[in-house]
Amino acid sequence: MVKSIYFRITIGLFCASLITSCGFSKSFWGEKAPPRKIALVKSEPLPDLIDFFSEQDDIAKSTLAQYEKFILKSFDQVEGKEKNKLSIEELLTLGRTGLAKLSNDQELSLRRIRSILAVLGFKDGISREQIIGLINWAKDNRKQAKSFYDTLINYEQNEFNSSKLIDIIHFTGSLIKLGGTDRLSEEELRSTIEPWIPQKFPHAIKALPSGITLINEVFGSLCGDRIEIGYWNAKKNGDCLIALTEHFSSTAPVFDLIFKKINPLTKTEELNESNRTFVSKFETWLKDHHHPAFKTKTVGDFAKQQEIPEPYHFFQLTEWIPKLNPESTAESFSPTFFITLSKVVHNWIDTFQKSLSDSEKEQQCYKRDWSKCEFKGKFETVDRLFNDEYATLIRVKDMGFVFQITLYDSIAHDLLTKLDQDQNGLLEDDITDLITIIIRLLDSNAFAQNVVNRILEKPVTLKNTEASMNNIKRHGLAEVAALASELIPDRDSSQRTAIRQISSQVYDTQKYHTYALDRLGITTFLYVFNLLMELRQQALDTYDFEPESIASTTWIKRKKIMELMPRMLRAQFPRIYNECITQGFERTCGVIYSEVLASPEKGSDSLEPFEIDTMNLTSILLESIMNRCDRNKNDKISTSALDGFDEKDCVISISQTLVTRLMNANILDEEKKTRTILKIVKWLPPVKWAAKVALQRGTMNGISWRAAPPFSLASRPATLGSIMSLAAEFMDPAKSEAIDNNTEGPQTDAGDELIYMNRLTKNHIPGAKMADRTSAAFKASQE
Amino acid sequence: MGYFLSTVLSFFFGISLVASNSFALFKNELQTQFYQYANESQPSFYLNGLSQIQSQNFETKIHTYYESGTKGSWSIDPDPLRLDFKFNTEKKSFLWIGREHPLNLTRSKKIEATDAIGAVWTQNQLNALNPRVSGWLGIGLHQNLAENITLLFAYSPLFIPTLGPSLGFSENGDLHPKRYSRLPPASVDTGGTLLPIRYQLEVGQIKELLLQNQFFTGIAHEGKELSVDATFFSAPRPNAVPLTSAKLAVAQNAVTAKVEIEPQFPREEWVTLRLQIKNALFKPTIEWVQGVHDWSAQFASLSGSYAFGSFSSIQFGLLSHMGDESEDPRFSDLLAFIKMPWSITDQLEFKNLIQSTLLNARQSIYWLSEIEYSFMKNFSAIGSVRMLAGQNYSYFGDWRAEDSAGIGMRWTW
Structure with missing residues (x-):
């Protein structure tokens, strides 16, 4: 019995074994053999390559040591035909099998392998010694590589300065030198770079041939006969970059000051020393090395390949370069132009340093940004240009302002x-072109922007400043600019006397067609352009203009500009704002600014943001009139029977010229009647007396008996508001009359309706409170 | 093929002729079969021979094996091959020279491949489905110390590793494997790229390989109820540890992984304990083998047998390794086996053998079912089926395409 139980148990075990086997066999007869095992190569984990840039030396060294071991071990495990060497064909075979993979696309991977070999100068393949050489190079240049990496990573944090730039260039030169002495033609260089450009940047790929020509041109101009011009010789190009950094390292403090990375108060000696040798550094670099001129056509070809608008402005700019640098031509740009630029920089820094007072240097301003430190030094041009009546939100007389003006x-x-x-200290005939240059410099910036956008496959903006200002005659704009440059700076009486002789010529548009700009005038011109851009940006950043983007251009509604105009004036031009409020906002500011503000194209009610500039320019000019003519700074323009050219004479004289110029520039609509009246006012004393009365009244209406002497001889003082009221009447009598009668008037453009029926005052004036004026003259008048 | 077959047969019959006239015991068995494999079109011819020759001081068993075909192999393996020099007839102590496993002299049950001790001992696996534990070539001492206690000692200056089906390395790295050989990886994955492997075998100095000392010592106690053997031995590892060095050979258009294999046989030391409880049910034998060279190397086995009715001797057991892991499948992957010979009649016998590895992810099974009919006194007809199944990379699973059915004859004299 017992045995039978155990027998059953045995049979049970037997059956259990059979049943178990059913669980893991698909069939009991003729099953396929299992696949052969695949051996897995387990490599030892490697540290993160980023550790190579670690702050801690031992971690960095350890990382490099581990990679060195891995690379050499991997190389030793590959056997080619020749011992310790792999030929290019063998490397490509490794690429084809996927063992050396630089891309998921096999063909691209192979091209990248060829590219690396070409860049590193390994034309015959790669040997163990060469790999060891590369590793040793990495060891020797670890610190520079770390600096390079840190700079790239921390670029956003504004840690970049000249010494870091020098490190980067030096390191780049050292890296490039690894390529050896073989030279690559442009086509070979193109085939080296192209595999690394991602396919999602087709324009970058397309522009590569001309881009390489451009690079070679740049290197050629930069390095002269230190390199093989027209070819890429890695060693020579690398040596040139290294030599460049060593030669120009002493200029670092100057560049740091330009980019505000150094404090001029604390680093005076360094800066002075650097600036002293600044020009000579450029001269000695360019001397005796036959630096070829840079062909500007290269830039055009580059642009054409990227399908962006031809930078005609750039070319016409280069027409001007020969005048500034005789060794350049319209087609080619001589590197000696950099000597010219270096002189500009040298004078700039020199002037700036000298303007800082000794007490300022001792003061040790502790602000993190030295440009925000108060300027306590002396620089006449700054005193003349700075006007504390307006734009005080964005402009204070600090060291940053002085730095800008000295430039x-x-x-x-x-x-x-x-x-x-003729060495008379004045630019006369070529003002128009000068102004065009300035505008085109802005266009060049837009062009550069377009290049970047195209490469990054972003929409290209076709707008440029001049094309958009095609309604404004170049000639007329020049006139306005010339007048502004004469008007805006606060010239003292002696200067005015000297200038007036010439200014009278400037003011007389009938008689004289040429203009004159002195040094101060040119400075002012540059300053005003910059100020206009900053005022515009401040407005765009502060107020919601409800912009619309249509076809890569931003548009804002003209009506919105008119609605926001009171706020803009209140913030940046408080005197004008207060005067307009006092005199009647719509009747003064409303009419004037609706006139100067451009009209949109037919069928549209939108303008581009830069149109705000004309409003600001008008405001600046109005303030400048007051600055020039209000001699005792009491905000009143008075008459003096004893003064042949009293304050009102000054206003009349300047205003008529200003209005005429604005009409010539198409900023104001042509009004024949206005032109006629202005001519009459200028030449007929009785009319002039009437004009003086009108100035105070703010209108020509109802002054008939008052115009007659002796009443007119002693007219009461005018204010800016009354002047503006009169100006408005001249600009658009119909509008003015409608406002006076409290009726609807002409509405040529969108937003014009706001100036009637007190709509601006009711809906868009920010409270009835006057704007705060912070100017010294105003504060003094209040005491 | 003909050459090998004739060699085997000549040797077999030659020995028979010589031995038949000289020795007290002379038994022969010759089994021939034709096996048809499931995935092959032509059958294979098998020949298994066993000649047992024994006299007063001499004993040998000559195992012959032959399989036809390109996948076939052959061997002539005298094991044991022993000449005894008795110096104490009463105490049954003797010195032996030749080839023997020392523990086989202590009792009638031989060390099997399914035993823990057998698992770490050198084996003959040319007949892969029927592996045998091999003896050492050398000298030994079987010294009775007391009534039931025997001192055992053996020394061999010659190391013969475990013999198995050849992989057939050629000079250019190709393999021509025999049946039941375990193929090395065909390709290598280097970070997603598969490359074919070419092997190169570097055996090194044969002399250095073979001339390695092996020592064995132990105490055996044979009681009425219990038998205990405790031993220690030191020998090179019977299965080679392949020392590989790999290189990528880059030719004009192709890359292959060139793997140089240098088989190593590192020395191992083992302590073993074997315990058989004779009067217990199934007469279990428990074995424990502990590595001294590596304390994580441990083997254990449990086996038993019993007879019931027409089942003359049912054997079963378990064998397992503990502790150390191996990437390759092993016979000791929690092996469970059962052998059931069933004499249905005096002439008809039905035998079944099931061996199954039960380790997780390495489960496999080998089932041999054989029926033998003795139609004459010394002749019997045999029909058998061999089925193998299992998971990938399991012991029997690697051979799961080698299912076969065969017919043949056995001749004993």
């Missing part, structure tokens, strides 16, 4: 030196 002054000085044929 413009240096540029102006250089332009005068180069272009003033």
